[in-house]
Structures are given as structure tokens and as C-alpha cells.
Amino acid sequence: MAELTDYDRIKASDRIRGRILNIITYTMLSIWALMVLFPFYWMILSSFKSYSEYTSEFVPKFYTLFPTLKNYSDAFTAVDLGKYFLNTLVFTLVTTALMLVVTTLAAFAFARLDFPGKNAAFTAFLALMMIPSELVIITNFVTITNLDLRNSFAGLILPSTASVFYIYLLRENFAQVPDELYYAAKVDGTSDLKYLFKVMVPICRPTLVTITILKVIECWNSYVWPRLITDDPDFYLVSNGIQEIRENGFGRENIPAMMAAVVVISVPLVILFLVFRKQIMAGVSRGGIKG
Amino acid sequence: MDGKNFKGWLYLLPAVIFLGVFMVYPLVDVLIYSLEESYNSASQSFTGVGLFNYSYVLRDPYFLQALKNTFILVMITVPLSTGLALLISVGLSSIKPLRNLFQTVYFLPYVTNTLAVGLVFMILFKKTAYSDGLVNLLINLFGGPSVDFIDGPYWAKMFVLCFYTIWVVLPFKILILTSALASVKQDYYNAARIDGTSKARIFARITLPMISPMMFYLIITGFIGAFKAYSDAVALFGTDLNAAEMNTIVGYVYDMLYGDSGGYPSYASAAAIILFAIVLTITCINLIVSKKLVHY
Numbered sequence: 001m002a003e004l005t006d007y008d009r010i011k012a013s014d015r016i017r018g019r020i021l022n023i024i025t026y027t028m029l030s031i032w033a034l035m036v037l038f039p040f041y042w043m044i045l046s047s048f049k050s051y052s053e054y055t056s057e058f059v060p061k062f063y064t065l066f067p068t069l070k071n072y073s074d075a076f077t078a079v080d081l082g083k084y085f086l087n088t089l090v091f092t093l094v095t096t097a098l099m100l101v102v103t104t105l106a107a108f109a110f111a112r113l114d115f116p117g118k119n120a121a122f123t124a125f126l127a128l129m130m131i132p133s134e135l136v137i138i139t140n141f142v143t144i145t146n147l148d149l150r151n152s153f154a155g156l157i158l159p160s161t162a163s164v165f166y167i168y169l170l171r172e173n174f175a176q177v178p179d180e181l182y183y184a185a186k187v188d189g190t191s192d193l194k195y196l197f198k199v200m201v202p203i204c205r206p207t208l209v210t211i212t213i214l215k216v217i218e219c220w221n222s223y224v225w226p227r228l229i230t231d232d233p234d235f236y237l238v239s240n241g242i243q244e245i246r247e248n249g250f251g252r253e254n255i256p257a258m259m260a261a262v263v264v265i266s267v268p269l270v271i272l273f274l275v276f277r278k279q280i281m282a283g284v285s286r287g288g289i290k291g
Numbered sequence: 292m293d294g295k296n297f298k299g300w301l302y303l304l305p306a307v308i309f310l311g312v313f314m315v316y317p318l319v320d321v322l323i324y325s326l327e328e329s330y331n332s333a334s335q336s337f338t339g340v341g342l343f344n345y346s347y348v349l350r351d352p353y354f355l356q357a358l359k360n361t362f363i364l365v366m367i368t369v370p371l372s373t374g375l376a377l378l379i380s381v382g383l384s385s386i387k388p389l390r391n392l393f394q395t396v397y398f399l400p401y402v403t404n405t406l407a408v409g410l411v412f413m414i415l416f417k418k419t420a421y422s423d424g425l426v427n428l429l430i431n432l433f434g435g436p437s438v439d440f441i442d443g444p445y446w447a448k449m450f451v452l453c454f455y456t457i458w459v460v461l462p463f464k465i466l467i468l469t470s471a472l473a474s475v476k477q478d479y480y481n482a483a484r485i486d487g488t489s490k491a492r493i494f495a496r497i498t499l500p501m502i503s504p505m506m507f508y509l510i511i512t513g514f515i516g517a518f519k520a521y522s523d524a525v526a527l528f529g530t531d532l533n534a535a536e537m538n539t540i541v542g543y544v545y546d547m548l549y550g551d552s553g554g555y556p557s558y559a560s561a562a563a564i565i566l567f568a569i570v571l572t573i574t575c576i577n578l579i580v581s582k583k584l585v586h587y
Contacts, residue, residue, distance in 0.1 A: 025382045033396045039411040055421045106306035115299025134541055138559050139317030162309035221404045223522050228549050239406045255414050262407040273402040285470045
């Protein structure tokens with residue numbers, strides 16, 4: 001009898017301990033979630049406050065009673081946000097498309113074709129993965145300047161098209177496609193190129209989607225290269241645009257308008273993330289490089 | 292057969308051209324630049340070959356400031372962010388309801404523009420004429436004095452930079468660690484539970500060894516990433532980082548290359564190579580240590 005009550009007591013205390021641990025866990029997780037979300041909340045909130053309302057609050061309010069859209073219209077009229085936005089869109093789409101073509105062709109060559117020097121070439125490619133971009137950006141800056149490609153889309157795009165890491169990632173996936181398919185296609189007289197686009201690409205679509213999304217995120221947020229290569233606002237991307245706005249636009253102190261610009265810049269990627277949440281998170285855990 | 296051999300290279304050609312022009316050639320070139328003394332970009336001439344650029348950079352107070360900032364940033368953010376990520380990931384894997392929601396929220400900073408969100412951090416910390424900023428009001432609430440985190444004392448600026456850096460790098464680390472934790476076989480935990488092992492012991496003896504390869508991956512990439520810190524600092528303090536005393540090594544490289552203080556590709560190259568040497572050394576040390584500690 002005593003045994004049983006003892007057991008019950010242990011079980012009960014165990015349950016209480018578990019519950020306390022649970023509460024601590026949820027509290028901790030909620031605190032961090034708040035830390036992550038708060039800046040986003042603050043930027044949206046501030047973007048809807050009018051300039052006079054914002055500057056009159058010594059203790060900032062956590063809500064606004066008179067939301068205004070004026071900041072958003074300011075963001076598009078007082079500075080060229082629309083243009084920066086369009087530039088970034090063009091830059092992102094063209095770079096990603098070019099990168100996909102280059103990457104697919106190279107990955108196919110490494111995974112499927114036989115040619116002299118293939119192993120040596122692949123080893124060389126892998127070695128290139130260790131080269132930090134900071135090391136090569138200096139010469140690239142000089143090269144692009146000498147080619148007279150500063151302040152042009154070509155100058156922005158060309159150095160960002162080839163990525164060793166994505167070639168490697170895609171090659172690994174291509175290599176998993178059974179050889180039999182290739183031989184069957186060969187017997188049917190299918191050309192290599194047709195085989196690549198009709199068989200390999202559809203089979204490996206998930207990996208291609210992953211690298212596309214990763215590249216889009218990378219392009220949308222890229223700052224260093226565009227800053228080096230453009231000093232004409234006609235070719236600014238959003239990152240440079242926001243920096244320009246911070247230092248010269250709106251008269252520095254107009255923080256609500258600045259926040260409206262920040263919201264406009266952040267929205268496309270947040271939407272992309274919410275739509276492709278699963279693919280992005282799976283893709284980043286497989287091949288993300290940031291941190 | 293010959294035609295077929297040639298074909299493989301044809302597919303590889305675009306990649307080879309792009310990588311050759313924008314990666315292999317620059318790699319050789321940056322070494323040459325770093326050795327050419329008093330190189331003039333206008334006339335493309337130089338006076339001699341030697342290590343002068345390196346000694347110049349190593350004596351430049353701006354570089355030493357950048358070196359100091361970068362090391363402080365690395366030493367603070369890498370351990371803190373990895374530890375915090377581990378704590379959060381363990382918490383995440385121990386719950387069921389709301390787990391997906393938390394995971395989604397935590398990942399959000401990864402997809403946002405560092406420059407843009409940095410501005411939000413700036414206004415949260417900044418002291419302006421009309422308000423001390425939210426963070427300062429919070430400090431006041433607990434009885435502390437207001438501090439200007441953006442234009443104020445060195446430690447305050449460093450604090451904001453570290454805080455923002457951790458905020459930016461955590462999503463990636465949490466994601467990697469949660470999937471590492473999820474891949475530990477349930478059998479081990481069940482066996483330990485039958486033996487009546489305590490939770491702390493299970494964590495130290497099963498969980499940690501099983502995720503140690505991923506931990507070390509994160510530490511290595513964390514070191515590399517933190518040594519290359521730059522845009523976070525720009526987002527918070529503006530492009531003139533030297534004036535703010537908040538420059539980083541990468542920032543120094545770019546400043547030497549371009550902008551008001553630019554036009555010295557030789558100094559930039561020397562600084563970039565010094566950075567590369569530092570990162571390589573740290574990575575090698577990490578790899579040696581991991582050989583001893585990581586359980587594969």
C-alpha cells in the first residue's frame with residue numbers, strides 16, 4: 001500500500017515538474033518571439049504615424065489613433081523608391097535566371113557527361129568554394145570600372161551569376177538520377193540538351209526551386225557590390241536606396257517616411273517567405289550560407 | 292568520341308568563363324595588388340614590389356580600430372548566438388503545440404533586408420531631440436540613465452552592434468539546430484529513460500554528442516561570418532564607420548577601395564589578405580579542436 005502511494009507521489013511531483021518546465025519553456029520562447037516580431041511591429045506602426053505625431057511623443061505610443069498613408073506616398077514621391085524597387089526587381093530576376101542557366105549546364109556536365117580533365121576541373125571548383133567574396137571583390141571592382149560598366153545592369157549582374165556552391169548542390173542532386181534513364185533516352189536518340197531539360201530538370205525541380213529562392217533572397221538583400229559599382233541613383237538597388245534615404249532623403253529626421261520605405265522594401269520577401277515557407281526553410285537548412 | 296569529349300567542356304563553358312573572370316583571375320590579381328608599392332590607379336603604375344602595403348595597413352590606426360572591433364564582435368556574438376540558438380532549439384523541440392508558429396516567427400529575420408531592419412534598430416536605440424528612444428525609456432523605467440546608443444560611448448555602440456548581429460544570425464542557427472535535434476534517434480532517449488537517466492545527463496551524454504557535428508559546423512561558419520561583419524554596422528551607424536569608430540575589417544577594405552577615403556586598391560588587397568589569413572587560422576584551429584571533441 002505504501003509502495004503505491006509512494007509511486008503516486010512521485011508521479012504527481014513529476015507531472016508538476018513537467019508543467020513548470022513547460023511554462024518556463026513557453027515563456028522563454030515567447031520572449032524571443034517578441035524580440036523578433038517587435039522591430040517589425042514598430043516599423044509598421046511608425047510608418048502609419050504622421051510626422052508631427054511621431055515627433056511630439058516623448059514616450060512613444062504603442063498604437064496610433066490617426067493612421068495615415070502620407071508616409072507611403074512620400075516614400076514614393078520624395079525619393080525614387082519606385083525606381084530602386086524596379087531596379088532591384090530587374091537585377092534579381094535577370095541574375096537569378098542567368099545563374100540558373102549557368103548552374104544547370106555546369107552541374108549537368110559534372111554529373112552526367114564524360115570529358116577529359118573532369119575530375120581535375122571538379123576539384124578546382126570545390127577549392128573555389130573556400131574563397132571569400134571579399135578577396136575577389138577588389139579586382140572585380142577594378143575590372144568592371146575598366147570595362148566602363150559602372151552604373152549599368154551588366155556591371156551589377158555579371159559578377160553575381162556563377163555560384164560554385166549552387167553548382168555543387170545541383171550536381172549532387174543530378175548524380176542521384178539513375179543512369180538507366182540516360183541510356184534509355186540515348187537509345188531513343190534524345191540529345192543531351194533535350195534529356196537535361198525534359199528529364200533531369202523536372203526530376204530535380206525541388207533543388208532548383210531551393211537555389212532559385214536562395215538566390216532571390218541573396219539578390220534582394222545584396223548591398224556591398226551594388227554600393228561599390230553604382231553611384232548614380234538611377235541604378236540604386238533597394239539596399240543602397242535605403243542607405244541613401246537615411247543619409248540624404250526626407251531630411252534625415254522624417255523617421256515615419258523612412259519606416260514606410262523600410263516596410264515597402266521588406267514586404268516582397270516576407271510574402272515570398274510566407275508562401276514558400278516550407279521550401280525556404282528546407283532549402284536553407286540544406287544549403288544556406290549566412291551567419 | 293572526340294566530339295563528345297569536347298561537349299562536356301561546352302556545357303561547362305559559361306561557368307568557367309564567369310568563374311575565371313570574376314573569381315580565379317581576381318584571386319591572383321589581389322595578391323599582385325597587395326605586393327605592388329604605391330600603386331596609382333590612374334596611371335596604373337607602381338614604384339616597387341614588397342611588403343610595404345601590409346606594414347602600412349598594420350600600422351594604420353583605422354585598421355587597428357577595425358581589427359579590435361571585429362575581434363570584440365566575434366568573441367561576443369559567436370558564443371552568445373550559438374548558446375542562445377541551442378537553448379531556443381532545445382525549447383522548441385520539447386514542445387508540440389505552437390511549435391510551427393514559433394519556428395516560422397524565428398526564421399523571419401533571415402529573409403529581411405539587413406540594411407532596412409537595421410534602421411528600425413537604430414530608431415529604437417537612438418536618442419533624438421524629441422525622444423530618448425524606446426530602449427532608453429525602458430532603461431529609465433528600471434532607474435538607469437539614458438545612453439545614446441548610436442552616437443554615444445564606445446561600449447554602447449558595440450552593444451547595439453552585437454545585439455543586432457545576434458538578432459540577424461540566430462534564425463539560421465536555430466533552423467540548423469532544430470533539424471539536428473529532430474534527427475537524433477528516439478531509441479537512445481527511450482533506452483536512457485528505461486535506465487532512469489536524469490534529463491540533464493541525457494542532454495549532456497546523448498543530445499550534445501549527437502548534435503556536436505552540427506554545433507561545430509555552426510561555430511565554424513559563425514566565426515567566418517562574424518569576421519566578415521559589415522552591413523550590420525552600416526545599417527546602424529551609416530556609411531562613415533571610421534567616424535563612428537565602429538568600422539570592421541571588411542568595412543576598412545571597402546573604404547580603402549571606394550568612397551571618400553578610397554582609391555587605394557593595394558591597401559585594400561593587403562587588408563583583405565590579412566583578413567583571409569585570420570579567418571583561415573581560426574578555421575584551422577576550429578577544425579583541430581573539433582577533431583578532439585566532435586562525435587561522428
